[in-house]
Amino acid sequence: MNLTEQTVDKGTTKKKDSISETGFATKAIHAAQVPDPTTGAISLPIYQTTTYVQQAVGVNKGFTYSRSGNPTVQVLEENLGILEKGVGGACFGTGMAAISAAFALLSQGDHAIISNVVYGGTPRLCNMILSRYGIKFSYVDSGDAEAVRNAIRKETKMIFVETPANPTLKLTDIKAISEVKGEAKLVVDNTFLTPALQVPIDLGADITLHSTTKFIEGHNTTVGGAIITKTKKDLDDIKYIQNAMGLIQSPFNAWLTIRGLKTLEVRMKKHCENAQIIAEYLEGHPKVTKVLYPGLDSFPQASIARRQHLRGHGGLLAFELKGGVKSGLKFASSISLISLAENLGAVESMVTHPATMTHAAMSKKARLEAGITDGLIRLSVGLEDVDDLIFDLDQAIKKSTS
Ligand SMILES: Cc1ncc(COP(=O)(O)O)c(C=O)c1O
DSSP: OOHHHHHHHTTOHHHHHHGGGSOHHHHHHHTTOOOOTTTOOSSOOOOOOSBOOOSBTTBOSSOSBTTTOOHHHHHHHHHHHHHTTSSEEEEESSHHHHHHHHHTTOOTTOEEEEESSSOTHHHHIIIIIGGGGTOEEEEEOTTOHHHHHHHOOTTEEEEEEESSOTTTOOOOOHHHHHHHOTTSEEEEEOTTTHHHHOOGGGGTOSEEEEETTTTTTOSSOOOOEEEEESSHHHHHHHHHHHHHHTOOOOHHHHHHHHHHHTTHHHHHHHHHHHHHHHHHHHHTOTTEEEEEOTTSTTSTTHHHHHHHOSSOOOSEEEEEETTHHHHHHHHHHHOSSSEEOSOOSSSSOEEEOTTTTTTTTSOHHHHHHTTOOTTOEEEEOOSSOHHHHHHHHHHHHHHHHO
């Protein structure tokens, strides 16, 4: 018996049947979750077990071995599947493990198109590891659907985009790409917005993926990843790859991620509010030369943002100071309340210098082509009081540009 069957056994079918009618926050808190049938515990147990006792050979309760399935992880997978409007999900130990599983759908001789602005770990995986297995990659400006159409070959099996992209916030019009993709699978890394602000499958994507390390878990306490698919066939293939390659999430990290998900909607709302105020403050600051935030009218793709994003534009922004690299590096060591750290999407505000940190694996040429200049600073706006954040930014800008 798996958890879904238990739900029905305990007479909670009504709640489960009607969950599809509920709003996003209700789904995030309740979907795929019922009180523990044994004790009534409202909080899901952490099923910290390797294996499951079977009633007879081939007779079990839906679980056999925790690499193939675990009840705690399964709840997270089902919940994310519902929030992202797919048929279901698979959760992984890191976002990179999820990305690896998605690319493992490809075979020798296949070709994939990747946005030319993505998290640095994605091209590192493709160029340094997967290319050794005879898979070919092209990096294309996915903000330009015509450029993507022109890059498609008969061997093109996948188009991988990240929108907004790390770290320049460059957007891809998901619907426009879905209209030119032909037979290729469209995979969208939805880490920066989460389903609270953008639902790629609704816009024509075949697969959505996440580094749940970021906003989904949201508290800087886990590393994790997730894939949600539109079709049962893709989910079956991903689950097969997951079991064969051993790319799984642990029950404890899944449990922390489930807890994080319950407040996703309110957190994203506050991330958006704080980021909008800070983007406007930075745009008006005489020592700031450039601000990139999709909620600003000056953002080059503001019209896509308005069309594609649901309730706001997320908690990430990027900016450059007068004095370029020198000021940027000084700024990174002058912040006090805000942390200099590699992560993003948590309650704590964090700053990164992409050229030397998150995107250091890219060549300088590829970085500059992607707009990741040496002076660019990425700010992940957290949930602190916005006045305190502005106070910290102000003092650090003064120190670094004087
Ligand atoms: C957009 C995006 N996708 C994927 C990843 C990789 O995720 P993880 O660090 O959880 O492996 C990151 C990491 O920063 C990211 O920013």
